[in-house]
Amino acid sequence: MTANDEELLSALVDGELQGEALDRAIALVSTDQTARERFQRYQLASNVLHGQAIGHQQGDITQQISAAISDEPVHSVTPVQAKTVPETPTADVLTFPERFWKQTVGLVVAASFGALAVVGTMTQPDYAVMPAASMAAVEAVPVPNVVVSQQQVAPVPVVTVAVQESGNRWTVTEQGIEDRLNVYLVDHNEYAGASDIFSNARVIAYESGR
């Protein structure tokens, strides 16, 4: 056994052999009794240093086991590959500069808000985008000096109220009714048909148009 062979045995203890060097080391410990004993002592020293040997005098049971399995059939299975992460082919990925991504994200956000605004507008009743005065005019059919008769509803004295559109407000002959009507108008513009984010959008629109 050469010095190089002994060095191989030392490396075998450390698990640092592969290929032909491993072939050579296996052949050595399988056929050379001196190499076998030396390998066992190297292994013993390593075990002691790792606290893995408690020092019971033990004989070498390798030969008994080898003799016992000599009658066993030789395995000829295709070695099962150990769990390794398969190397999947990776596509070439274009790397864009950071500025590109910032601009793209900004564009996407702006487009989202734009689409949201369009959808919101389309789903609102038509009067939602009308000026407050016109809207009130449509609902109340503002004909100057209209006479609202409730005669058919209940036999109560007839109440006649004169209503007239004047700019952004209603002008009514009775001050109390005019105030109440204009409060309704404001409330209506703020809340009617509004929900979630559109309510906020509505308020903003109203305030800006005021």
Place this chain on the structure above:
Amino acid sequence: MSVDQELVQRVQAGDKSAFDVLIMKYQQRIINVIIGFVHDPVEAQDVAQEAFIKAYRAIPNFRGDSAFYTWLYRIAINTSKNHLTARARRPPAMDVDATEATNIFDAPELKEFETPESNLVSDELEQAIHQAIDALQEDTATAIKLREFEGMSYEEISEAMECPIGTVRSRIFRAREAIEQKIQTIMGEGEQQ
């Protein structure tokens, strides 16, 4: 791929001599584990043989999901328990985790089966090995310490010591030579007694 995995694949492919290396590598540790069950070194060798034969028969099914030693350890534990049951002896309730059993000092259940004689031999060995390391040249001592105490690979040691891997291998070998001579002396004295 680790050397153990490569050896297992060689056995699976029909190379029985590769199994010899696995036996030589792990027999001491496996026998020590089995002694924890059967309390007798000679009986433990018989059970260890049985365990290794079972392992050889089952090795085509070993897929490498765990380390080879962990797999072998489980076989040894089961064989020990079956052995005691067959002899109408109750297996101990304790069970040592394979990862714990890698280091005997982390497995107090196994240490309780030490005898004064075995402790003496173990202590002597350990003392002799440390003396041998202390007597080495600094570079050689550093290489073996990084390998055995820090568990570094040859490549890592070569980077740490800024020298080629071949030099690391030679230094570790020289250290082992010195340690081996000490062990031989102790073993020789032990056999003479």
